[in-house]
Every structure is written in structure tokens, then in C-alpha cells.
Amino acid sequence: AQSVTQPDIHITVSEGASLELRCNYSYGATPYLFWYVQSPGQGLQLLLKYFSGDTLVQGIKGFEAEFKRSQSSFNLRKPSVHWSDAAEYFCAAGGGTASKLTFGTGTRLQVTL
Amino acid sequence: GAVVSQHPSRVICKSGTSVKIECRSLDFQATTMFWYRQFPKQSLMLMATSNEGSKATYEQGVEKDKFLINHASLTLSTLTVTSAHPEDSSFYICSASVGTLNTEAFFGQGTRLTVV
Numbered sequence: 159a160q161s162v163t164q165p166d167i168h169i170t171v172s173e174g175a176s177l178e179l180r181c182n183y184s185y186g187a188t189p190y191l192f193w194y195v196q197s198p199g200q201g202l203q204l205l206l207k208y209f210s211g212d213t214l215v216q217g218i219k220g221f222e223a224e225f226k227r228s229q230s231s232f233n234l235r236k237p238s239v240h241w242s243d244a245a246e247y248f249c250a251a252g253g254g255t256a257s258k259l260t261f262g263t264g265t266r267l268q269v270t271l
Numbered sequence: 272g273a274v275v276s277q278h279p280s281r282v283i284c285k286s287g288t289s290v291k292i293e294c295r296s297l298d299f300q301a302t303t304m305f306w307y308r309q310f311p312k313q314s315l316m317l318m319a320t321s322n323e324g325s326k327a328t329y330e331q332g333v334e335k336d337k338f339l340i341n342h343a344s345l346t347l348s349t350l351t352v353t354s355a356h357p358e359d360s361s362f363y364i365c366s367a368s369v370g371t372l373n374t375e376a377f378f379g380q381g382t383r384l385t386v387v
Contacts, residue, residue, distance in 0.1 A: 194378075201277070201364055201380035202315075248314065257368035257376035258305060261314045 160185050162251050164262035172270050173241050179234040179265050181249030189251040191232040192259065193223055196246045205247075208232060219243070244269045273299050275367050277379030284355055284386055292350045292382045294365030300345035301367035305376060306338075309362040321348050355386040 163182045171177055183189055190209050194202040206217025213225040223234045232249060246266050250259040274297040284290045294304055303322050307315040319335075321327040321342035329335045337359075339351040348367070352359050362383050366376040 199362075199381075199383065202378040204375075204378075207375060257303060257366070258317065258320060259315075259366075259376065260317075261307075263314045 160189075160251070160253050160260050162249055162260050162262040164247075164249055164265050166265045167263070168266045168268065170268040170270060171239050174238050177234075177236045177239045177243070177267070179247050179249075179267070181232045181234065181262060182230050183232065183249075183251045184230065185251060185253045187253065188227065189253040191223075191225060192250040192252075193217065193221070193232075193234045194248045194250060196248065196264075198245075202248065205234070239267075239269055241269045241271060243267060273367075273377040275301075275365065275377045275379040277365055277382055279382060280380060281383045282385070284384070286356055286386055287354055289351055289353045290355055290384060292352075292363055292365075292384075294348045294350070294367065294379050296346045296367045296377070299367075299369060301348070301369065302345065303368050304342055304348040305366045305368075306340060306348075306350050307364045307366070309364060309381075311362075315364060318350075352384065355384070357386045360384055360386045 161184045192207045193205040205221045206215045208215050208225045215223050221236050225232050246264045248264045249262040252259050276295045278293045306318045309315045318333045319327045319329045321340045323342050323345050327340035342348040364381040366378045368376040
């Protein structure tokens with residue numbers, strides 16, 4: 159069965175520190191991969207996506223993610239976190255179609271000043 | 272960029288009544304729309320996929336008679352929660368795409384439904 163796993167439910171980092179959020183997927187073939195951010199009570203904002211090509215993907219707000227086929231991973235990174243980055247982050251995958259998505263359980267990011 | 276508008280953003284209704292949520296693609300024609308449900312502090316779960324002009328395809332465990340989906344035009348899909356009960360209280364989010372293959376979906380802002 160298709161699945162997306164985000165091992166970390168909650169992460170706390172200090173402002174200015176680096177960040178890495180983990181995401182692993184299980185699909186029959188390489189899926190389309192996405193990272194979304196959700197602020198409390200809000201919808202989803204797309205941070206970045208991977209369809210094919212360069213495995214290091216740049217997104218908005220200074221985020222990047224690296225697709226590693228050998229590890230079935232698509233981890234999200236940011237070199238220096240800002241207090242405004244505190245939110246819920248979801249990794250998602252589409253297998254066969256990029257628009258029908260399977261979501262991970264999310265990682266809540268808390269940023270301390 | 273592609274914009275999907277969802278209305279209302281919040282709604283409170285009495286138990287036993289029905290509530291309609293609209294999802295509109297503002298600047299593109301959405302041949303396919305998806306409806307997700309999100310419980311508090313949980314992930315999004317796909318409820319159904321709707322293609323313009325045809326019946327929606329519901330995911331396993333989703334009651335199609337309770338969650339009525341209509342996709343009558345290329346820019347509008349509606350989700351009606353019929354005979355709502357408190358356990359239907361949730362955050363509902365739609366997404367829309369052009370076609371189903373190799374295309375990105377764009378999400379609405381979500382609707383917070385509270386049934387009292």
C-alpha cells in the first residue's frame with residue numbers, strides 16, 4: 159500500500175538554527191513528492207515539489223528538499239529558521255497522478271527565540 | 272498562479288441539518304477536484320475524487336450518502352454534509368487540478384465545520 163511517513167511528530171528548534179524534517183515514502187514507483195505548510199486554522203501552502211530531474215529542489219521561504227531514491231526519502235531543510243516558520247509541515251506523495259495525494263501525519267515545528 | 276477559493280471558511284450548524292461547502296477554481300478550469308478531511312492534530316485524509324460531469328469516487332469508509340459531492344461545472348465543486356452530527360465536525364479542504372496525470376493540485380483555504 160502507498161504510504162508517507164513523517165517520523166517526527168513535534169520538533170523544536172531555536173531561531174537561526176538549521177532545520178531538517180524527515181519524510182519517507184513507500185510506493186511501487188517513484189512518486190511525485192510535495193512539502194506543504196499549514197498555519198493554525200489555515201489551508202495548505204505549497205513549499206516545493208519534486209516531479210523529476212534534479213534531486214535537490216528549491217522552494218519558497220528558503221526551504222529546500224532532497225530526493226534520495228535509495229533511501230525513499232524526501233527530507234525538507236532550511237539553513238536558518240525564523241520564528242514565523244512555526245507551523246505544521248506535511249509531506250505528501252502522488253503515485254501515478256500528482257494531484258491525488260497521500261499525506262504524512264505531519265510534523266509540528268516550534269521555534270524558540 | 273492557480274487560485275482555489277473555498278467558502279465558507281467557518282460554519283456552525285445544528286445537529287441534523289445539512290451544510291454545503293463550495294470549492295471554486297478562480298483562474299483555471301478544474302477537471303478534477305478532491306475533497307479531504309482533517310481531524311484535529313491529524314493529517315489530511317482523502318474523502319473523494321470528483322470529475323466534472325460524472326459521479327464522485329469515494330474512498331473506502333466514506334459514506335457517499337452522507338457526504339454528497341457535486342461537480343457540475345469546470346470551476347465549481349460542492350460538498351454537502353447531510354444530517355450533520357457532532358462527529359462530522361472537522362476541517363474540510365478541497366483541491367483542484369487540470370486533469371489527473373502529471374499535474375499539480377491547488378488547495379483551497381479549508382472550511383472549519385462545527386456541528387452543535
